[in-house]
Amino acid sequence: xxxxxxxxxxxxxxxxxxxxxxxxxxxxxxxxxxxxxxxxxxxxxxxxxxxxxxxxxxxxxxxxxxxxxxxxxxxxxxxxxxxxxxxxxxxxxxxxxxxxxxxxxxxxxxxxxxxxxxxxxxxxxxxxxxxxxxxxxxxxxxxxxxxxxxxxxxxxxxxxxxxxxxxxxxxxxxxxxxxxxxxxxxxxxxxxxxxxxxxxxxxxxxxxxxxxxxxxxxxxxxxxxxxxxxxxxxxxxxxxxxxxxxxxxxxxxxxxxxxxxxxxxxxxxxxxxxxxxxxxxxxxxxxxxxxxxxxxxxxxxxxxxxxxxxxxxxxxxxxxxxxxxxxxxxxxxxxxxxxxxxxxxxxxxxxxxxxxxxxxxxxxxxxxxxxxxxxxxxxxxxxxxxxxxxxxxxxxxxxxxxxxxxxxxxxxxxxxxxxxxxxxxxxxxxxxxxxxxxxxxxxxxxxxxxxxxx
Ligand code: NDP
Numbered sequence: 310x311x312x313x314x315x316x317x318x319x320x321x322x323x324x325x326x327x328x329x330x331x332x333x334x335x336x337x338x339x340x341x342x343x344x345x346x347x348x349x350x351x352x353x354x355x356x357x358x359x360x361x362x363x364x365x366x367x368x369x370x371x372x373x374x375x376x377x378x379x380x381x382x383x384x385x386x387x388x389x390x391x392x393x394x395x396x397x398x399x400x401x402x403x404x405x406x407x408x409x410x411x412x413x414x415x416x417x418x419x420x421x422x423x424x425x426x427x428x429x430x431x432x433x434x435x436x437x438x439x440x441x442x443x444x445x446x447x448x449x450x451x452x453x454x455x456x457x458x459x460x461x462x463x464x465x466x467x468x469x470x471x472x473x474x475x476x477x478x479x480x481x482x483x484x485x486x487x488x489x490x491x492x493x494x495x496x497x498x499x500x501x502x503x504x505x506x507x508x509x510x511x512x513x514x515x516x517x518x519x520x521x522x523x524x525x526x527x528x529x530x531x532x533x534x535x536x537x538x539x540x541x542x543x544x545x546x547x548x549x550x551x552x553x554x555x556x557x558x559x560x561x562x563x564x565x566x567x568x569x570x571x572x573x574x575x576x577x578x579x580x581x582x583x584x585x586x587x588x589x590x591x592x593x594x595x596x597x598x599x600x601x602x603x604x605x606x607x608x609x610x611x612x613x614x615x616x617x618x619x620x621x622x623x624x625x626x627x628x629x630x631x632x633x634x635x636x637x638x639x640x641x642x643x644x645x646x647x648x649x650x651x652x653x654x655x656x657x658x659x660x661x662x663x664x665x666x667x668x669x670x671x672x673x674x675x676x677x678x679x680x681x682x683x684x685x686x687x688x689x690x691x692x693x694x695x696x697x698x699x700x701x702x703x704x705x706x707x708x709x710x711x712x713x714x715x716x717x718x719x720x721x722x723x724x725x726x727x728x729x730x731x732x733x734x735x736x737x738x739x740x741x742x743x744x745x746x747x748x749x750x751x752x753x754x755x756x757x758x759x760x761x762x763x
Contacts, residue, residue, distance in 0.1 A: 312466045312493050317383035317612040318603055318647045326469045328494050334502065337490050341432045341459050342507045344487030349429045349457040353408035356455050360404035363482035364397035367447075374443065374474065376604070381468045382439045383612040383648070384566055385603045396447035402730035403751065407455035410748045411755065422762045427755040429457030430509040434502055436523060438515040439465035439614050440569045445514050446475050448728070450489060452751035454479075458509075460489045463502070465515075467615060469493055500526045510534065510754050514571075517739055535743030535753050537571065537735055539668040540696030542726060543689035544574035545711060547682065548582050550701035550723070556590035559674070562699065562725035564598060564652065567610050568672035569618070571740070572697045572719075572726045575669055577676045578685045584678045588656070591674065592638050595652040600643065612648040613671055619648040622671035629655055629664035629675075637676070666692055682707055690716045695738035697726035718744075 312326040329337070367374065375389035384392070411427040435449045446462060453460045464472035476491040492502075496519065502508055503526045513523045514537040527534045544562060546555045562574035579587045603611030613619045623642055630636060639653030653673040658664045664675040679685045689698060697719040700711035712720050718736040719726055728734045728746060735744040743753055 312469050312495065314381050314470055315467060315615075316380055317614050320616075320646050320648075323380065324470070326493050328498065329492055331501075334492060334494065334498070337461065337487075337492060338432070338502070338505055338507055340487040341461055341490060344485055345429075345431050345459045348459055348485060348488050351457070353411075353455070356407070356457070357404040359479075359483040360400045360451060360455060363478055363484075364400035364404070366478050366481055367393050367397040367400065367443075370478075377470050377474055378442050378468075379603045379611070381471055382442055382614040383603050385608050385611045387606055388566065392441060392444050396443050399444075399448050399451045399730040399746070403451040403455040406748075407452070407751060410751050411456060413760075418761065420761045420763060422760075424760050426758045426760055427456070427752065428758055430754055430756055431458060432461060432508045433458045433754050434461050434463065434499075434508050434511040436463045436499060436511065436513040436515065436519065437465065439468045439471075440566055440571075442468040442471035443475065444728075446472075448730070448734075448745050448750070449512055450475070450479065451730075452745075453754060454484065454488060456751050456755050458754055459487065461502070461508070462489070462491045463494050463496075463499055464491065466495060499523060503527050503532065504530060508532070512743070512745075512753075513537070520741060533754070535735070535745065536741035537743075537745060538696075538739065538741040539670075539694060540571045540573075540736065540740050541575045541666075541668045541692045541694045542572060542697045542699065542717070543685075543715065544577045544699045544725075545685045545689060545701065545715075546577070546579045546583060546587055547685070547700075547702040547704070547707055548580050549703040549707075550583065551703075552583055552586050553590065554723075555701040556587055556594055558699075558701075558725045559587075559591060560594040560598075563674045564595075564610060564672055567613060568622075568650075569614060569670050572728065574699055574725065575673075575675065576665075576688070576692075577674055578679055578688050579676065580685070581678050581680050584676075588637070588654075588676060591654060591676070595638050595654060595674070598652050600649055600651065610649075610652060610672055613650055614648070616648055618670060619650055622650055622669060622673060625663040625667060625669055626653060626655065626673060629658065629662040632662040633657060633659040634662060634664050634675075639673070668694065682710060686710065686714045690714075693739040694736070696736040696740035697721065699724065699726055 639651035643649035
């Protein structure tokens, strides 16, 4: 499938798009480079004004933007509208804080004056996925443009209208022509862009394969990358936890975006003493979810974004079951049009089955029982991923152990993992490297220049 809007709820191809030609890509890169030479000298006050205006537009048009997201990738309309509003928050956060985050940092040395200065690099390429088609882009755009860089976007091929709309919003907000451009291109056209001297760095959110391929190309050119890849986040529930709260949060954490989130809790690791109670509540809560038309305000679970994702998740479930996993609820696709999969809980997970080791990018929970905290931590760390982790216990000693010993870019205690503009976001192990958001996010794509004056 080329670049197209295909409604995941019906399978209908709504609109197709031609990828840019090499000449068109060249014109966009030339424009971005010309723009950077002026844009880098604009003041923080000016950039903040444009960024705040972008936030206003996102809020003003939240329903229209929500409908585009839902049409293209199937997230529920209520979550799509919430996503537009969250994008406004990241715009305001960097509009308010970028100057402070990037001001000179003095250092006491043998010089009469020495300090660190942060300077923009130039054109930054973002390769982004479809799962949060606005949020993933705005959390790149807000720090990147506020730092004085210019951005180009290669968005996922199934969300072209989202991609074009984002450029429109930033243009309407007042950013100069070329400060941010969407390139409608396929994945095979990315490498030549990375190889272009004018492009200074790249960030990718998506699969391990795509991340490795981008990073390999960038590595050959000695260009920095930030990678935000998959996860198979553990959600550890221990004896002292509030089981009702944990089960509600577990449901929200697993079902976020119909299960298509890198930081969704995927492996539920529960102490034996509370496991029956937790399992019963989880089954009840999964059963109560309404699967259906994502444009309907009452729907909790929409279709998966593409038929391939539906096939992948079903194969992972069927393979796990064939190896010995037991289905507590769900375990199959809905019949009829659209990429709908039933909320599913697997238990008695066999070692090395997909439910044990792989990322499930859909509404499927794997439930494990453990006897000790040692066992819980060992299981939590037994995948190649290391994105987020959630731990449920009121015991401070157990909390400390989870914080210190679970291999993850984020640990949330008695809450679900979520992204917040004020906190850094990113992974360890095969979940990637580098950080988005917070002060660390804006400092990824700048030249951290040492200045020493005798
Ligand atoms: P991909 O990694 O294939 O797509 C993400 C982005 O990377 C898209 O823009 C895609 O473009 C682009 N891309 C794909 N291959 C390359 C490449 N070789 N070089 C440069 N860019 C590339 O994700 P999928 O959408 O196919 O999803 C597959 C899996 O990825 C999921 O099951 C999940 O594990 C993971 N994923 C993780 C996400 C996260 O939030 N961390 C988000 C989405 C997916 P194009 O669409 O044109 O192929």
